Amino acid sequence: MTLYCRATLNYFAGGVLAPIEVEILDGRSLGRLSWRENGFELLQHESMLKSWATIPNDSAHYDEMGGLARELTGCDAVTYYPALVRSPKAAASSEDLNPVQIVHSDYTESYRGMIEDSSHPYRAILDPFMEQAGVSGGDIEKARRIVTLQFWRNIGPKVMDYPLTFCDANTVSRLSLTPVLVPEYGGLVTQFESFAVAPPCSATEHRWVTFPVMTRDEVVAFRSYDSDMENSGEPFWTPHTAFADPTVSPDAPARASVEMRAICLFAP
Helix, strand or coil: CCEEEEEEEEEEECCEEEEEEEEEEEHHHCCCCCCCCCCEEEEECCCCCCCCCCCCCCHHHHHHHHHHHHHHHCCCEEEEEEEEEECHHHHHHCHHHCCCCCCEECCCCCHHHHHHCCCCHHHHHHHHHHHHHCCCHHHHHHCCEEEEEEEEEECCCCCCCCCEEEECHHHCCHHHEEEEEEEEECCEEEEEEEEEECCCCCCCCCCEEECCCCCCCEEEEEEEEEHHHHHHCCCCCCCEEECCCCCCCCCCCCCCEEEEEEEEEECC
């Protein structure tokens, strides 16, 4: 187990940000991590895309990531949330596409009901991708289990200013999570709930991990929701955040990354 750095992360306490210094471990030194057991894992995955300039409209990207989601979960069908690119160019069109520097996990217990509700604004975002994937609202409603995985890939320099760090879900209590409404994101009306995370009781309570110098042939899969885990009272959340990397120079290249949420459906 190797310490990568000590860095300041922005937690959420009493409605305001609470900067806390924590230890962040080098995930490459930890051996096997699993999205099922820990909430996240690093995978070797070479993309067939020739250029990332076509994201988020390149169907080939959805097809290959959907294949990876099926492989990891064993699900029967996959649909998607639109892929997001975070880079200086993307952020020029929407500040939401800057690296997110708040400790959070994307979805709460309201997630399944939200994507089942055909009148919810979030479904207006999902519906075109559901149609493309051959998934109906009825398929979501009847699904025995729903798992949503996020895939994060570095498409810029290996050394960057604001990399991503992930927290072992087993070290974060539900009591430390506060639902926060996100009314819009990236110019889209979303109206979804996200978890903001309260500061830990000690600097080592939460187990933070990063994967330094990620290449374009690597991807981190991390869990946003799992209906089975919700029903059994297990941690379906995976807190994560961008952080200012203290090991790199102040003029380190800006991060460029792509992320996508795959909604995995299990037949009844």
